[in-house]
Amino acid sequence: MKVIVPVKRVLDYNVKPRVKADGSGVDLANVKMSMNPFDEIAVEEAIRLKEKGVATEIVAVSIGEAKAQETLRTALAMGADRAILVTAEGPVEPLAVAKLLKAICDEEAPGLVILGKQAIDDDNNQTGQMLAALTGWGQGTFASKIEVDGDKVQVTREVDGGLETVSLSTPAIVTTDLRLNEPRYASLPNIMKAKSKPLAQKTPADYGVDTAPRLTIVSVAEPAKRQAGAKVADVDELVTKLKAMGVAK
Amino acid sequence: MKTLVWVEHDGSAVKDATLATVTAAGKLGEVHLLVAGANVGGVAEAAAKIAGVGKVHVADDAAYGHALAENVAPLVVELMGHHDAFLAPATTTGKNIAPRVAALLDVMQVSEILSVESDDTFTRPIYAGNAIATVKSSDAKKVLTVRGTAFEKAAAEGGSAAIEAVSATGDKGLSQFVGAEIAASERPELTSAKIIVSGGRALGSDEQFHALIDPLADKLGAAVGASRAAVDAGYAPNDYQVGQTGKIVAPEVYIAVGISGAIQHLAGMKDSKTIVAINKDEDAPIFQVADIGLVGDLFKVVPELTEKL
Ligand SMILES: Cc1cc2nc3c(=O)[nH]c(=O)nc-3n(C[C@H](O)[C@H](O)[C@H](O)COP(=O)(O)OP(=O)(O)OC[C@H]3O[C@@H](n4cnc5c(N)ncnc54)[C@H](O)[C@@H]3O)c2cc1C
Numbered sequence A: 001m002k003v004i005v006p007v008k009r010v011l012d013y014n015v016k017p018r019v020k021a022d023g024s025g026v027d028l029a030n031v032k033m034s035m036n037p038f039d040e041i042a043v044e045e046a047i048r049l050k051e052k053g054v055a056t057e058i059v060a061v062s063i064g065e066a067k068a069q070e071t072l073r074t075a076l077a078m079g080a081d082r083a084i085l086v087t088a089e090g091p092v093e094p095l096a097v098a099k100l101l102k103a104i105c106d107e108e109a110p111g112l113v114i115l116g117k118q119a120i121d122d123d124n125n126q127t128g129q130m131l132a133a134l135t136g137w138g139q140g141t142f143a144s145k146i147e148v149d150g151d152k153v154q155v156t157r158e159v160d161g162g163l164e165t166v167s168l169s170t171p172a173i174v175t176t177d178l179r180l181n182e183p184r185y186a187s188l189p190n191i192m193k194a195k196s197k198p199l200a201q202k203t204p205a206d207y208g209v210d211t212a213p214r215l216t217i218v219s220v221a222e223p224a225k226r227q228a229g230a231k232v233a234d235v236d237e238l239v240t241k242l243k244a245m246g247v248a249k
Numbered sequence B: 001m002k003t004l005v006w007v008e009h010d011g012s013a014v015k016d017a018t019l020a021t022v023t024a025a026g027k028l029g030e031v032h033l034l035v036a037g038a039n040v041g042g043v044a045e046a047a048a049k050i051a052g053v054g055k056v057h058v059a060d061d062a063a064y065g066h067a068l069a070e071n072v073a074p075l076v077v078e079l080m081g082h083h084d085a086f087l088a089p090a091t092t093t094g095k096n097i098a099p100r101v102a103a104l105l106d107v108m109q110v111s112e113i114l115s116v117e118s119d120d121t122f123t124r125p126i127y128a129g130n131a132i133a134t135v136k137s138s139d140a141k142k143v144l145t146v147r148g149t150a151f152e153k154a155a156a157e158g159g160s161a162a163i164e165a166v167s168a169t170g171d172k173g174l175s176q177f178v179g180a181e182i183a184a185s186e187r188p189e190l191t192s193a194k195i196i197v198s199g200g201r202a203l204g205s206d207e208q209f210h211a212l213i214d215p216l217a218d219k220l221g222a223a224v225g226a227s228r229a230a231v232d233a234g235y236a237p238n239d240y241q242v243g244q245t246g247k248i249v250a251p252e253v254y255i256a257v258g259i260s261g262a263i264q265h266l267a268g269m270k271d272s273k274t275i276v277a278i279n280k281d282e283d284a285p286i287f288q289v290a291d292i293g294l295v296g297d298l299f300k301v302v303p304e305l306t307e308k309l
């Protein structure tokens, strides 16, 4: 079966985000951008499914500015077979991303779509569930294990109380949690090879999707800063402080 | 405005996260609750006692037994015919269901709200809480998930809402519950605990994690948490993880043991009232947010602390 993996270009997780002085957003000029870490996990999982003979083709999709091409090339270097870039100016919200992905699913007829559980820029955690709603397919969110068996996929989910397992009929939507796998690094030869893999360029209009935002960002501010407190010299002093706070008798 | 709140429960009791969501809904207008599940008459009665609730809708059907989003979302959509906002706690259940509802309603969800500024304007954290965005929704209906630590809990007693049965929308046959491994613990729940002791990678092994962290937590009547590194290494189960992609906590006291203080970890605990850090590296970033810091080797300090408390 075919597997679609949507990948988002985001501020690298090692970079400390800085709020712009005018309060309009986070400063993304001249900072390192990378593939959303959860999406790397999604690409890795798709490659493992292909190595097991379950997946036949992996299509990476990104929606965003032209530079998202770099993110797609990374997915291709890891092992995706081809890529689709839907270029759009300005931010595209999860609902619109889900609509574009739905249109792509209509064309491509995948057996699985594997997304990240959340993009670490906006921390929305919505797109996979929305795509599942629009396609009318089952959803296995926050996956720490995926097993495909015929036309069923069994997904172990990381939930608040522990783990939960659901069985979905394919086609289905899966979103990845951190412990699903450890993504591989692309080797230099594979990075070279990725340059000649097919990358189709599209626009939202090609799919008839309106990407106008429904939410307006009124302002973006720094959170209240915490003051560093005092260091204590030893355990006795810590015990005294904890007792003074009423934490210990 | 009429709001509909998803009641998170375990089949017998209403979970605390619901109470904060009721408070958020109350800032928008009239609060109605939805109790969905199998044999949830008792839960509905408990929900009806929550202060400030106008009505409890109960959907008692096997199809809702495990809160599968594929079955629950169409039920919520039907009820949204006569409600203006749907609010769910930002738990794994709420996060699984709410966006499915939002897309069916053609609404852009506002995730993990921290405050209600007006009928259509909310604040929410982005970039792991390194920025707070104020967002205004232009959708006619609102779909929101609510960060539990950001709102006071509504009183669990004192209300007397009417209970109304709603007809089930059936099993959509898209997914099936297979099983769950839910850790039973005598300790308080992480997200509602007053005191949390969290361990990091420095604990070094599963055995040492439990030998050092558990007795200290027991002494304090605390819940136990962990960093992602500790969970990934197998020292602690996944449901202990605190952070951007784990649980968001805000206890009275958070004791971080052998945790460096990566931004993804801070995202989950920096709203704690008092932060205590134990780390052998005096330059560890955790000390920049700690109210009380102790520089030392945890293998010496933690047993001594447990002993002296
Ligand atoms: C997408 C993404 C999401 C993430 N989400 C989360 C999340 O939700 N939660 C989370 O926690 N992390 C998360 N992380 C990981 C995060 O970036 C850090 O890697 C992680 O928090 C580090 O865990 P740690 O502090 O236990 O380990 P380390 O960073 O290795 O720190 C160990 C600390 O222990 C100290 N130490 C060592 N030995 C001793 C000793 N004997 N006595 C005392 N102190 C000692 C060291 O000085 C050091 O400060 C995420 C990362 C990514 C990329």
Ligand SMILES: Nc1ncnc2c1ncn2[C@@H]1O[C@H](COP(=O)(O)O)[C@@H](O)[C@H]1O
Pocket: A005, A006, A007, A008, A009, A036, A038, A039, A042, A061, A062, A063, A064, A092, A094, A097, A114, A115, A116, A117, A118, A119, A120, A122, A123, A124, A125, A126, A127, A128
């Ligand atoms: N612009 C985008 N392009 C491609 N994939 C995306 C985009 N936005 C979100 N996604 C996918 O949806 C997941 C969840 O994102 P979000 O709902 O924004 O937190 C991500 O991990 C990606 O897999």
